[in-house]
Amino acid sequence: DTGVSQDPRHKITKRGQNVTFRCDPISEHNRLYWYRQTLGQGPEFLTYFQNEAQLEKSRLLSDRFSAERPKGSFSTLEIQRTEQGDSAMYLCASSPRQSYGYTFGSGTRLTVV
Amino acid sequence: AQTVTQSQPEMSVQEAETVTLSCTYDTSESDYYLFWYKQPPSRQMILVIRQEAYKQQNATENRFSVNFQKAAKSFSLKISDSQLGDAAMYFCAYFPVPEKLVFGKGTKLTVNP
Numbered sequence: 001d002t003g004v005s006q007d008p009r010h011k012i013t014k015r016g017q018n019v020t021f022r023c024d025p026i027s028e029h030n031r032l033y034w035y036r037q038t039l040g041q042g043p044e045f046l047t048y049f050q051n052e053a054q055l056e057k058s059r060l061l062s063d064r065f066s067a068e069r070p071k072g073s074f075s076t077l078e079i080q081r082t083e084q085g086d087s088a089m090y091l092c093a094s095s096p097r098q099s100y101g102y103t104f105g106s107g108t109r110l111t112v113v
Numbered sequence: 114a115q116t117v118t119q120s121q122p123e124m125s126v127q128e129a130e131t132v133t134l135s136c137t138y139d140t141s142e143s144d145y146y147l148f149w150y151k152q153p154p155s156r157q158m159i160l161v162i163r164q165e166a167y168k169q170q171n172a173t174e175n176r177f178s179v180n181f182q183k184a185a186k187s188f189s190l191k192i193s194d195s196q197l198g199d200a201a202m203y204f205c206a207y208f209p210v211p212e213k214l215v216f217g218k219g220t221k222l223t224v225n226p
Contacts (some may be wrong), residue, residue: 033213042117042204042216043158056212091158101148102214104158 004105006092012111013082020078021108025094032075033102034067035091036060043091049075082112117207119217126195127225133180134190134220136205146208147181147188152219153201161203164188192222200224 005024013019025032030051035043046065047057051072061067064082069075079086089109093102117138126132138147149161164172164181171179176196180189192199205217 040218042206042218043214045213045215048213093158101146101160101163101208102158103160104150106157 004092004094004103006090006105006108008108009106010109010111012113015084015112016081018078018080019082019110020076021090021092021110023075023077023092023105024073025075025092026096026103027073029094029096029103030072031095031097032069033093033095034075034077035093037089037091037107038087046077046090079110082110084112086110087112117205117215117217119203119205119220121220122218123221123223125223125225126192128197129194131191131193132195132222134192134203134205134222136188136190136217138186138188138205138207140186140207140209142209147179148206148208148214149177149179149188149190150204150206150216151199151201152204153198158204162190195224197224197226 007022032049034046037043045058046061047067048055049069052069064080067077089107091107093104095102119136145166147164150158151161152158162172162174162177164179171181176193178191202219202221204219206214208214
């Protein structure tokens with residue numbers, strides 16, 4: 001296990017389409033985080049899982065966004081009816097405990113045209 | 114709400130010289146953690162250094178060190194003997210207890226040969 005993996009690396013989609021991203025955390029990390037990063041900005045928190053439980057969701061996560069982490073392993077982030085404003089880098093990170101600091105994946109860059 | 118401010122959008126340094134990146138944060142918590150992350154162009158976010166708020170001693174990691182002033186809510190990063198590979202976006206992040214990192218907007222560091 002070499003780190004946090006995200007798939008795909010890049011996604012171009014038409015406005016109104018649904019997209020799904022996958023994140024595979026480091027296997028022994030029970031905490032998993034999703035962040036969104038737009039150009040020139042720092043990452044913004046979207047949601048957080050401890051094992052399979054989704055413990056917090058940001059107000060940034062509208063009803064069109066849903067995240068799951070079945071069985072406490074990999075996680076998916078789905079965006080329904082994409083809008084141009086959803087274009088961003090979506091980052092996944094994992095951590096073995098809350099104060100340790102995160103290990104980030106390479107991110108999925110979403111472009112909505 | 115906790116906020117993290119990086120007042121220098123861009124900084125530059127000559128190779129082999131020292132540069133300091135500034136960060137201030139706003140919180141009412143007494144127990145928290147602070148981090149500096151590095152994000153090279155088109156590459157993933159990497160943890161540079163970590164500071165626990167209850168420790169008065171400043172953290173160091175090889176050429177990287179911090180100046181943590183808890184009363185002033187200041188957390189600057191010093192990079193000594195700068196190398197070309199240090200060129201990246203640097204993000205200061207605050208970790209409240211419990212959960213989720215809050216990032217600043219970042220400082221773009223350029224290293225001139």
